[in-house]
Amino acid sequence: MDASSSAFKLKRKPVGSSGHGSSGSSQPNPELVPPPSYADVERLSAQTSGLTINNNTPSSDGKDENWGDIRPPLPPRGRTPTWSPAARAPSPQPGTSQPKAWQTALTTTRDLALRLAPQNTTSTKHYTILLHSSQLIVYRGPKTNITLTIFSSPSHPLPPPESRTLHLQPRGYSGDTGSRLKAFIGFTESWVDVTPALRVSSPTDVEPSVASRWENDIARATKRLAKNAGKHGSHVARETHVVRIPAAAQDGYFRVVLCNTETSGDKKKHKVLCAGPMVRIASLSNDAARFRGAKLRTLPLEAGIQAATVFANNTVGTFVGPVVETVQGKIGQYQPGFAATTAGEVAYGATLEDKVAAVDEKVEQAREERYRTIDLEDASARNEVDVIGPDEGPQSPFPVKFKGKVVPGTGKGTERLGIPTANLADVPEDIKFRLKGVYFGWARVLDKKGVEIPSEDWHEAIMSFGPSPYASPSVVQKTIVAVHILNNYDEPFFDAKLQVIVMGFLRPMKATGTPEEEMLDAITQDLWLTMSSLNRENWGPHGAVEKIRTLQSSRSFSDKYVDVREKVQSHIDRIPAHWVGVRTAGGELRDQALGNGGYWIAR
Known part of the structure; x- marks a missing residue:
């Protein structure tokens, strides 16, 4: 090959002795970049953690004692976002909730309960109770609940x-021994009846994820019970x-105790018949930690509950404190016989103290009455009744007046029974607590801007x-x-x-699942009693309104004071403290x- 042709040859990189069997120098080629060691990777990670990542420099100084200055730069990767400690741990955005200290303590305590009390079934010869819930039940207001499945032998149905x-x-x-002894001798004064009120026709009516979890628990329990099956x-x-x-x-x-109750x-x-596994019901109130009934192995559980209690009460106090101060300031001017304040001392006399105590007692009575369901006789159960109530007019606690906004409903009632219905929203809570069942009276549509009102006259209702x-099953309907x-x-006038x-x-x-024919018979009787009862002189709407005004x-002044106290107390009662237990x-x-x-649910 001549010199002119050799001038255009491309030089090839020398290959070491390890390359494809070629013979050559055993020394490493300085042009080859050795792979980084584990220590190099660790050092590089420590240098870039929490700092801005620059893809063009492999280290902070661009040099390394092993690689030298000849290490080639990393290839460009386009635009890369800058990372910082704040980017790796973003601050909470408005509307998102972060775990609070009391929630963390409560979660830890619940996990501890699973380790300290793992048993979730109890059995007798013929009955077994399976607990689906955790054995630490945290108070969550009216919706606090536990779920269990009852088993029995083929020869002993429920x-x-x-x-x-x-x-x-x-x-x-006295522990388990005392509980069994009290049940044996029939001491049930401290028992609380918790028999569910609503029957659900099928497990398919329950949320699928919940029903699936129940089925898995039942399958595992059935497998265990089959191993211990007796005669x-x-x-x-x-x-x-x-x-x-x-x-x-x-x-x-x-x-939870399963009983066969006979009424005489x-x-x-x-x-x-059988008693279920022991559960710990715990709120996060000041006296939540209870050593009564605790076993030695569950004493650490009480310490965890107490820790969560401290955090929760501080959380609730933050919201309740300002409300209480505002309420106290507003009701002070209505205090009966409001006395003059001199040098920071209220000049109460003995007589005034008695008056205040009497009014406070009326406040407590009014508060209890606010949430007490009116217990009345079932008029439809009486034979040969033509009207309800005396001719002189409705008796206490009637008449009761309230307002609500007409909202769309499901339409299933009208479709099934052929009776148009106005569903109401924004009805006062005390009305919904006190009135349960079917009532009769008067109704009228009030004028409102933008809504065409067919008539403002009163009509029987x-x-x-x-x-x-038609609603899905719930712990509290x-x-x-x-x-x-x-x-x-x-x-419609929505x-x-x-x-x-x-x-x-x-x-x-009527209970859910009542036959349609029975429902229609009850509605027919309701219509008859309503028309005949309201078709009397002292049962008209205008007389009822005048009676309420009178x-x-x-x-009296004390009655008005009670009304004010009750009104502001209702605002305090709306604070959902049960959300934090x-x-x-x-x-x-x-x-x-x-x-x-x-x-x-029957299975």
Whole structure:
């Protein structure tokens, strides 16, 4: 090859002895870049962590004792976002919730409960109770609940729903032995009846994810029970119960007791069939930590509950404190016989103190009455009744007047029974707590700008207060207020205000699943009683309105003071302290009006 041709040759990189079997120098070629060691990677990660990443420099100084200055730069990768500590841990955005200290403590305590009390089934010869829920039940207001499934042997089916009852039994200092002894001798005064009120026709009516979890628990329990099957056969699943835990249960250790209850007159005799696993019901109130009923292995659980309590009470105090101060400032001017303040001392005399104490007692009575369901006789159960109430007019606590906004409903009631219904929203809470069932009275559509009102006259109406028969099952069924106005309207009047005067009680709500023919018979009787009862001189709408005005104008100064106190107290009661597990007096009063709640499914 001549010199001219060799001038155009491309020089090739020398290959070491390890390259494809070629013979050459065994020394490493300085032009080849050795792979970085583990120490190099660790050092590079430490240098770039939390700092701006620059893809064009492999290290902070661009040099390395092993690589030297000849290391080639990294290839360009386009625009890369700059990272910083703030970018790796973004600050909370408005509307997003971050775990609070009390939530962290509560989660840790719940995990501790699973380790300290892992048992979730208890059995007798013929019955087994499987607990689906955690054994640490945190108070969450009216929706606090536990879920369990009851098994029984083939030879011993469960008692019928009329006599099958569930009760919460507290565990005292005597422990399990004391609980069993009290059940054996029939000491049930401290028991709380928690038998679910609503029957659900099929597990498919429940949320699919929840039903799937139940089925998995039941399958595992059935497999375990089959291994211990005796001469009576393996226990099979009979019913699943979602049991509402009422506020009356307070805090402590409890177990659900399955009973066959026999009623004789006013007395009830409970025969215990099986007692479920022990559970710890805990709120985050000041006295949440309870050593009564605790075992040695669960004492650390009480310490965890106490820690979460401290955090939760501080959280609630932040919201409640300013509200209480505002309320106290507003009601001070209404205090009866308001005394002059001199040098920071209130000049109360003995007589004034007695008056204040008497008024405070009236406030407590009014507060309890606010959440107490009106207990009335079922008029439809009486034979040969033509009218409801005396001819002189409605009796106390009627008439009751309120307003609500007409909103669209499901339309299923009209489709099924052929009766148009006005569903109401924004109805006062005390009305929904006190009125349960079917009532009769008067209703009229109020004028509102932008809404065409067919007529402002009063019309006979039937009102129902209760859960919707078409709603999904829930621990606490939402109260729906529906008004059936006995007048034909050409068009619906959504968003209009409807004024209602309740004059009397007709009957309780029909249970879910009632045959359609029975429902139609009940509605026909409601229509007859409503028309005949309101067609009397002292039962008209104008007389009822005048009666309400007269009662309001004749109220004493102390009665008005009670009204003001009750009004501002209702605002305090609306603070959802139960969301963070804290019990309040208002929450417990509201809880009493909800009844047993809960639901169950036959399998």
